[in-house]
Amino acid sequence: MTDQALRQIPFTDATGAQKTLDDYGSDVMLVVNVASRCGNTPQYEQLEQLQKEYGDRGFSVIGFPCNQFMGQEPGSMEQILEFCSTTYGVTFPINEKVKVNGRNAHELFKALKETTDAGGKAGRVEWNFEKFLVRADGSVQRFRPKQKPDSPEIVAAIEDALSR
Incomplete structure (x- = not known):
């Protein structure tokens, strides 16, 4: 797959509309x-x-x-959106619930998983x-779950990407 083709893989947003x-x-x-319901949920x-810091510079978080991981997102789309809004004030797009690993993984994540992390490891979402x-x-560029979104490595990668 070409790099640009990744940006054209269709998925469904929270309203049921097809997007890329x-x-x-x-x-x-x-x-x-x-x-x-994950130990990493505070990363929201x-x-x-x-999103607030870089949103006006051509950046967006896409959730x-x-x-798939110990049933930590059992809710309906309405429940998920309500949780994100009321608990964390999320303004970035939250899309349909997907599978990220296995035979039924969403095509977007199948493509994303080909990317290696800083240690050179590709494959399954951890x-x-x-x-x-x-x-x-x-x-x-891939960052594993325990790496916080505001870590210096992620912030530097965002700033570098926005400066090009």
Whole structure:
């Protein structure tokens, strides 16, 4: 798959409409599989801070709820959106619930998982809140779940991507 083709993979947003990453109009996106009942759930706060800080510069966080890891996102779309809004004030897009691993993994995540992390490892998403920085040219940088969204490495990667 070409890097640019990644940005054209269709998915369904929270309202049921078909979208692609390009539809969000952002040059740089942080695609994250999210969950409401996970030890990493407080990362929503940092993701929202990134959205507020860089949103007007062509950046967006794009969330995809996932229930594949110990059932940590069991809710309906309405429940998920309510939780994100009331608990963390999330303003970035939350899309349909997807599978990120296995035979039924969403095509977007199948493509994203080809990217290696800082240690050179590609493949399975380890847990909720794995982060994929997608640049305007479709190239991807991968950050594992335990790495906080406001870590110096992620902030530097966002700033670098926005400066190109």
